Amino acid sequence: MRNSLKIAVLILCTICLPFTGNAQQTTGKEDRAFWVENLTRIADPVLVNLSNNTLKKNMPYESLGNRHRFSHLEAVGRLVCGIAPWLELGPDNTPEGKLREKYINLTVKGLKNAVNPEAPDYLVFGEPSQPLVDAAFLAQGLLRAPKQLWGNLDPQAKEWMITELKRSRNIKPFESFLLRPSKPLCWSLQENVTWNGCCME
Secondary structure, three states: OHHHHHHHHHHHHHHHHHHHHHOOOOOHHHHHHHHHHHHHHHHHHHHHHHHOOOHHHHOOOOOOOOHHHHHHHHHHHHHHHHHHHHHHOOOOOOHHHHHHHHHHHHHHHHHHHHHOOOOOOOOOOOOOOHHHHHHHHHHHHHHHOOOOOHHHOOHHHHHHHHHHHHHHOOOOOOOOHHHOOHHHHHHHHHHHOOOOOOOOO
16 A cells, blocks of 8 residues: 555656746746736626626626526625735735726725615625625625725715625524624624624624
8 A cells, every 4th residue: 555655656746847847937026917917807897897887787697596696796795805905905106006996996886886775786685595605705805905995985885885784684594604604794894883782602
């Protein structure tokens, strides 16, 4: 058994060795440019459409049953959660800083549409049970970018956002991983509004 394992490791090393010599070393600047390029490629279809109130109209989806109704919040919540730390760096005069400014503005405008009950892209927060997870991702994004996202929402958008996050609290989670999302929702609400008694112990 040990001999077989040694032979397998030796073969793997032999196969991989030629590729290590040909690997090009990149600089940190090149790596960052690569990640920012991919970030914007992923963010553009969601944020540009959401800011224009065309996300529901244009977003393709693949889902079973009626889950497609929640897929828009799924895309928005997970995207905002992921890019929020980058957005929180704020705008500056560098090319990347100007790009951040663009995406901060798109996100803030899009989030207002997402929680505006009269908007075409008004998202579903209060129906069981997937929105509990995706609202938690969105809440975590707001916690990760308190200045650039929450701080730039106008008072009406903040009021709508609080209403929708509270709406998701009515969803009873299964005895599973769905218990976890209640914490970011609670933390986000406590951070931004006075609302006692929301946390599950």
